[in-house]
Amino acid sequence: MVGDPVTEARRLAPRFAARAGASDRDGGFPVDDFADLRAAGLFGLMVPAALGGAGAGFRTYAETAYELARGNGATALVFNMHASVTGALGAVTPELAEALGLPDEAIAARDGYLRAAAAGSWYAVAMSERGAGSRLSQLSTVYEPVDGGYHLKGSKTFCSGAGHADAYLVAARSVTDQAVVSQFLVPAGDGLTVEPTWDALGMRATGSHDLHVDATVPQGALLGGVEGLALVVAQLMPHWMVASYAAVYVGVAQSAVDAAVAHVRERRLTGLPAVRARIGRADAAVAAARLAVFEAARRVDEAPGDPETNQWVWRAKLLAGTTAAEVAASMLEAAGTSAMRRGHPLERLYRDARAGSLQPATSDVCADWLGVEALGGDPDSDGSAPRW
Ligand SMILES: Cc1cc2nc3c(=O)[nH]c(=O)nc-3n(C[C@H](O)[C@H](O)[C@H](O)COP(=O)(O)OP(=O)(O)OC[C@H]3O[C@@H](n4cnc5c(N)ncnc54)[C@H](O)[C@@H]3O)c2cc1C
Structure with a gap:
């Protein structure tokens, strides 16, 4: 982190505000705002200090997001998706991991994702679907175990930052038991296709396009390392x-x-x-x-x-x-x-x-x-x- 996150957000807001009109008009993704966020170290906001981040709590996140949104709400909204992923991952304490029975390998993989965020990677959320909204229990995207990992297949919508993020949190249901909903971190690249569908009334610069998933990921991409945690996390x-x-x-x-x-x-x-x-x-x-x-x-x-x-x-x-x-x-x-x-x-x-x-x-x-x-x-x- 370059400085205090709230002060950094206040410094960046006028820069975002100056660009907000153009990206709203064209529905273009605010790439320069994201370069500013990266340079300020804000992708590491919710990453524990031990893993190279700012180790912020939820109150600091809220103040930071508020200041960013005063510059451009769309930028702050996409940043919120990244903060949600890193915030939820970072909040898994050793006690919680123990209580949920999370394997050590999953915690090691989690630490890797958080270190990468502190170093400048950012994550989007691909949860919502046409027809199901964000109702996890109704998703039609499915996954099944394959040699060395999982295969995911389905279509997502309203995925803010689609085509720009470094990885996507994808929620999916197990092929074998539809009541089991899990979340995976799928890296950008092969297996993900962006369909540019976002041309909306508001928050036009979020680039919340459709995302088609037909990807095979390694074991460590299953967040938490245990299937069926998505609904537990929503409650916790x-x-x-x-x-x-x-x-x-x-x-x-x-x-x-x-x-x-x-x-x-x-x-x-x-x-x-x-x-x-x-x-x-x-x-x-x-x-x-x-x-x-x-x-x-x-x-x-x-x-x-x-x-x-x-x-x-x-x-x-x-x-x-x-x-x-x-x-x-x-x-x-x-x-x-x-x-x-x-x-x-x-x-x-x-x-x-x-x-x-x-x-x-x-x-x-x-x-x-x-x-x-x-x-x-x-x-x-x-x-x-x-x-x-
Ligand atoms: C600007 C923007 C950015 C977004 N970015 C993302 C993103 O990055 N990733 C992502 O996954 N999604 C994103 N979303 C999608 C969003 O999170 C929701 O999934 C989506 O808006 C819900 O879709 P829906 O249109 O089917 O509406 P629904 O949520 O299904 O709502 C339709 C109607 O049903 C009602 N309703 C819904 N659930 C219930 C319930 N349990 N009980 C009673 N009534 C209910 C609602 O109040 C509403 O009137 C974004 C949305 C917006 C507007």
Whole structure:
């Protein structure tokens, strides 16, 4: 790591902001932002210090992601995928490995992936599928054991950073037992084909294309070294599955407030009470969502997996997603029609912010989880459909 991660992220944000409009317009991947992230050592953010990384906790991740998103939400969102992979891998302590019965060879392979991340490799997530979304229990991608490893076959969608990452976390079900869902780290190259399908309303620069997988990987690519861990990890570390995007969308929301402030100053609209009140309400809403996200992150560091921590994790995702969409819409209205022109920052931020509630856990799913919890049920198993 070159310096303090949050300070580094603050330094990079204006560089990202300067490039954000062009990559949004063309739907091009922000390769220069990723070169900056690599040079700053941020791919090692979640890698334990013993393996060459910054050894950051979830709170530091959340603050870093928030600052990056103030520059470009799309860049921060792709970075979130890498942080989720390295964060979950790095969080496997010797005690947890022992409790889950993980073999030593799997821990050695894990250490290799984390060392590579600290040295500048970055990982994408290929979990979602057309028809199944991110519901792990419904995936159609399958794997089977072959000599020396596994063969994986299937098609993924919404894979942010497809074609640019060094390796992909691929979730798949066992051919022999469809209830067994495992995750593999598949290196870029042979066996992976990117189909450029991502031309979306918002987060256009994430390059979230389809990815077709027909690859054979060595034994060490099975994360954890034991089959069937994917659903266990989702339950054990909901912060990476549910809430890591939250900081990104609060950063996008803050950017919308900043862009509106700049616009109304420039247009000399600051004396209008309705405009001022919109900005005031947005300021308070973003501050509240940020507090909730940072509180959830603090609790993840102090008591990971604790029922109250998990409650904050789901609250944080819900508040961040809805706040981003509402604030960006209100800021556009405060700024007026001239901010709706293509190329205006608020026009992009309005579209980017819209994606927050749609990313799993969607705002509706978060609200359901919290409602079941508040009513005394078991929110992980009493939903109207399986959570994962
Ligand atoms: C910008 C962006 C980047 C992304 N990047 C990645 C990535 O890098 N890797 C990746 O794997 N995926 C990625 N995704 C995909 C995302 O994580 C989801 O998998 C995807 O959005 C879900 O797909 P879906 O359209 O089938 O919707 P679903 O999640 O299936 O939702 C459809 C509807 O069903 C509801 N619903 C879903 N589940 C439940 C439930 N359990 N109970 C009740 N209601 C439910 C939802 O609220 C919604 O109304 C990205 C998505 C976006 C928007």
